[in-house]
Amino acid sequence: MQVAANRMTREDVMAQANTRNDEEPDAASRKVEIRPEGSAMLDATDESILDALEEDGRATLAQLSRLSGLSVSAVQSRVQKLEKRGVIKGYRAVLDYELCGLPISAFVSVTPLDYSQEADIPGKLHELEGVVSCYSIAGAPSFMLVVRVSSPSKLEELLNRIHRTVPVSTESTVILQTYF
Secondary structure (H helix, E strand, O other): OOOOOOOOOOHHHHHHHHOOOOOOOOOHOOOOOOOOOOOOOOOEEEEEEEHHHHOOOOOOOHHHHHHHHOOOOHHHHHHHHHHHHHOOOOOOOOOOOHHHHOOOOEEEEEOOOOOOOHHHHHHHHHHHOOOOEEEEEOOOOOEEEEEOOOOOHHHHHHEEEEHHOOOEEEEEEEEEOOOO
């Protein structure tokens, strides 16, 4: 996320991409603003608080206060307002799934065989153990699942359960590594 004052145009992005530099820019400088102007009505202070919480959801109000230059009570008020407005939807732990016994992650594209039942598919798949998330997507497959299992044989079992639960065809792609 970047502050609105630092918005980059498409031309800026293309020029930056075409500029060769021996040094790798830091992650913050590689981010490009993709949110339309005025979409969430956030000021620069809100943006800095959100950036900090996105980086570390456990950041204390005191840390956010130092970062933003506001008092702790002002930061607390802003965070509460962002939560009430739904800008902050929650706080989550980032897990090491391998250490949790789920080293196999995969994308599973799902195409309904009967489009009249398409609306029921996410609800039915939500009940299956191993299905982490379901996205509605544009294109031939209607949905993209993220699944996590303990072994290749458990992935095969999960795919079989998906087919028994809903009339769909699937394609799976095992995730080798997640970079960010």
